Amino acid sequence: MAARPARRPPKSHSAQVVRTERLTPHMQRVVLGGDGLADFAADSCTDHYVKLLFPAEGVVYPEPFDIQRIRDEFPREQWPVTRTYTVRAWDPRLRHLTLDFVIHGDEGLAGPWALRVQPGETVRFLGPGGAYAPDQSADWHLLVGDESALPAIAAALEALPRGTRVRAFVEVSGPEEEQKVDSDAEIVWLHRGARPVGEALVAAVRALRFPEGRMHAFVHGEASWVKDLRRMLRIEHQVPREDISISGYWRLGHDEDGWQAAKRDWNARIEAEQEPSGGEQTAA
Numbered sequence: 001m002a003a004r005p006a007r008r009p010p011k012s013h014s015a016q017v018v019r020t021e022r023l024t025p026h027m028q029r030v031v032l033g034g035d036g037l038a039d040f041a042a043d044s045c046t047d048h049y050v051k052l053l054f055p056a057e058g059v060v061y062p063e064p065f066d067i068q069r070i071r072d073e074f075p076r077e078q079w080p081v082t083r084t085y086t087v088r089a090w091d092p093r094l095r096h097l098t099l100d101f102v103i104h105g106d107e108g109l110a111g112p113w114a115l116r117v118q119p120g121e122t123v124r125f126l127g128p129g130g131a132y133a134p135d136q137s138a139d140w141h142l143l144v145g146d147e148s149a150l151p152a153i154a155a156a157l158e159a160l161p162r163g164t165r166v167r168a169f170v171e172v173s174g175p176e177e178e179q180k181v182d183s184d185a186e187i188v189w190l191h192r193g194a195r196p197v198g199e200a201l202v203a204a205v206r207a208l209r210f211p212e213g214r215m216h217a218f219v220h221g222e223a224s225w226v227k228d229l230r231r232m233l234r235i236e237h238q239v240p241r242e243d244i245s246i247s248g249y250w251r252l253g254h255d256e257d258g259w260q261a262a263k264r265d266w267n268a269r270i271e272a273e274q275e276p277s278g279g280e281q282t283a284a
Contacts, residue, residue: 080124140166
């Protein structure tokens, strides 16, 4: 049996904070720049993500910074902690990378960091990753997400030509969390209030009268409601796997470390449960 090709070490980048901006009560923007982004390469994907690296407390890493060397030479508990964020925008001319953070006061790691970080501070991250871009040969597009997917949905809407048929649903806590997006597509903003996250999204898609023709869908956010919509689209509507980008960005009750450790098994179980008839496999 031929040996599997070795995995390439993740590419690390160093950037400086250019500016920060409070977009809404629960969304903070951080723009990164600097010469360290000279080899940052983003293609046409609209769900690019990067993994921010937060140093372990009290640990100083050797320079030049090399994530693979750190993982080879340092005990695991001294590795940088990673937090994954979708790229809201990338300007290759200015070398500006825009990231938007959902914040909940002092809760979590990256949100509080985004609130207190100052221009000029250095940020290290891995990436980019990502695979989705809206298929412009599709007859219409379905974009569904909670706050965590808003940057990717906004990027997708701005990448689509004017006049494209789109049904976009975004759930936020209330009207103060709505954002302006440079697109002629209408976003249906669903206000969660005291309801469970994603409940309004599932209801809205279930009530939607699907337009004629081939749909291309992007459905991301909290894992439980994403599971419900996966079943609806794959089994009830028989949407082919290649026409859906669908995944749980996060899961209630789990931090990113816990969710990433469990995500592969969770996805495998859900996909097995939601296997469409006829032996067709579901989307990853």
